[in-house]
Amino acid sequence: MLGIWQFSRQKKITYLMELVLLTLSELSPMFEQFDLDSELLASIKKLGYTKPTSIQDLVIPEAMAGKDILASAPTGTGKTAAFLLPIAQHLLDYPRTQPGFPRVLILTPTRELAIQIGEDCKQITELTKIKTGVITGGVNYGSHTDILTTTTDILVATPGRLLEYIENEQFDARDIEILVLDEADRMLDTGFSEAINRIVAEARWRKQTMLFSATLEGAGVLGFAKEVLDDPIFLESNPSRKEKAIIHQWLHLADDSHHKLNMLVNILKQEGVERTVVFANKRETVQYLSGKLYAEELPCVWLEGKMPQDKRNKAISRFKSGEIKVLVATDVAARGLDIDNITHVINFDMPRKVDIYIHRIGRTGRAGNKGTAISLVEAHDMAVIGKIERYTKERLPRRVIQDLRPQHKESRVVNKKVKLKLTNSQKKAKAKKQVKKNAKQAKKAAK
Numbered sequence: 001m002l003g004i005w006q007f008s009r010q011k012k013i014t015y016l017m018e019l020v021l022l023t024l025s026e027l028s029p030m031f032e033q034f035d036l037d038s039e040l041l042a043s044i045k046k047l048g049y050t051k052p053t054s055i056q057d058l059v060i061p062e063a064m065a066g067k068d069i070l071a072s073a074p075t076g077t078g079k080t081a082a083f084l085l086p087i088a089q090h091l092l093d094y095p096r097t098q099p100g101f102p103r104v105l106i107l108t109p110t111r112e113l114a115i116q117i118g119e120d121c122k123q124i125t126e127l128t129k130i131k132t133g134v135i136t137g138g139v140n141y142g143s144h145t146d147i148l149t150t151t152t153d154i155l156v157a158t159p160g161r162l163l164e165y166i167e168n169e170q171f172d173a174r175d176i177e178i179l180v181l182d183e184a185d186r187m188l189d190t191g192f193s194e195a196i197n198r199i200v201a202e203a204r205w206r207k208q209t210m211l212f213s214a215t216l217e218g219a220g221v222l223g224f225a226k227e228v229l230d231d232p233i234f235l236e237s238n239p240s241r242k243e244k245a246i247i248h249q250w251l252h253l254a255d256d257s258h259h260k261l262n263m264l265v266n267i268l269k270q271e272g273v274e275r276t277v278v279f280a281n282k283r284e285t286v287q288y289l290s291g292k293l294y295a296e297e298l299p300c301v302w303l304e305g306k307m308p309q310d311k312r313n314k315a316i317s318r319f320k321s322g323e324i325k326v327l328v329a330t331d332v333a334a335r336g337l338d339i340d341n342i343t344h345v346i347n348f349d350m351p352r353k354v355d356i357y358i359h360r361i362g363r364t365g366r367a368g369n370k371g372t373a374i375s376l377v378e379a380h381d382m383a384v385i386g387k388i389e390r391y392t393k394e395r396l397p398r399r400v401i402q403d404l405r406p407q408h409k410e411s412r413v414v415n416k417k418v419k420l421k422l423t424n425s426q427k428k429a430k431a432k433k434q435v436k437k438n439a440k441q442a443k444k445a446a447k
């Protein structure tokens with residue numbers, strides 16, 4: 001065999017350069033390592049994805065090997081492409097031999113998320129013949145005729161409307177080979193569990209199931225996963241620092257809702273508070289707040305669950321375009337919204353559960369951007385604050401607005417049980433105190 005030293009100088013340089021590139025590509029994972037078809041690689045490149053995110057790194061090889069997956073992945077970490085790429089590759093590897101119903105079903109808790117995933121899917125499969133359809137509630141039945149009567153490969157759907165089509169025998173789930181349950185915690189929380197169970201049972205001939213959930217904390221996700229997954233592999237994303245959300249969180253103690261409103265107006269008028277989502281627990285509060293904000297010359301759009309789809313879309317697009325900087329919404333209404341560059345999330349009302357808090361604040365600080373989450377907290381909210389602090393193992397800093405100080409002090413009893421993580425300066429101060437104490441004791445002993 002010829003040694004490298006027998007090559008010409010030019011050939012030697014080329015050989016060494018190729019060797020360096022090969023080593024570099026092995027050190028830093030690239031999409032090329034996944035054995036994806038060139039059409040998919042080209043679409044990824046067009047989307048500007050240069051390197052897989054950590055969840056993609058974990059999920060793609062296992063999903064391509066056909067395994068059932070249980071993944072804990074927060075939104076904004078690239079989980080959609082993590083399941084779409086292996087799905088697209090499966091459809092390219094095993095092309096359809098005859099027309100029929102969809103071979104892949106992706107279930108999501110909300111219309112907006114379904115539309116978003118449908119768009120991602122179309123972009124990723126743009127250079128292939130794979131056809132994607134989206135079925136959600138809130139739109140007229142006729143708009144789904146095409147999907148139900150012509151061949152569609154990937155269907156993204158919300159459970160309620162899809163189940164209606166299954167019951168009317170307009171849709172047959174028995175051709176489903178791959179089933180994805182996205183944001184499963186949210187789906188279960190919103191009372192979709194019966195619909196999902198029925199759809200899952202209908203899709204009983206499937207070969208692979210992937211379940212994604214922002215947290216595995218919510219009610220019954222693990223139990224549900226046990227029912228629907230077959231010997232799954234558990235994957236937990238550990239987002240890199242760049243991917244990880246940097247969310248500054250703090251709270252303001254409030255006396256009552258009037259006090260909260262004054263603080264909200266004050267915060268929204270502060271500099272740097274750009275694109276903000278304000279969460280309230282009830283539809284009535286959303287309407288009340290919107291009126292009050294307009295009166296304070298703070299234009300806003302609002303979303304609430306029972307709004308017609310065209311009004312929702314209009315509100316979302318005014319907020320997305322930056323025309324209006326404040327969005328007021330309930331959790332149900334804001335679920336699935338994928339809007340970039342949200343600078344602030346304000347909890348006008350505190351959610352009752354920790355996982356909802358995590359979801360809410362996850363709307364800011366996406367893709368490595370900085371974000372701020374501010375909670376306006378009344379005395380009766382302290383129990384949930386305790387739970388949040390136990391979950392995050394960090395104390396939420398308390399802040400005050402100079403002219404809007406609360407009349408009441410925080411009850412210390414509620415937070416007694418919280419095992420808090422000390423900040424570095426607190427640790428240093430504690431260590432200093434200990435050194436002093438030891439010295440004092442040593443002195444005493446010497447006397």
Ligand code: AMP
Nearest residue numbers: 049051052053075076077078079080081
């Ligand atoms: P997701 O968590 O799927 O909602 O994705 C969050 C955002 O990250 C979306 O805007 C994606 O387009 C984007 N994204 C997904 N994968 C990558 C990647 N490998 N590199 C850069 N951006 C990505």
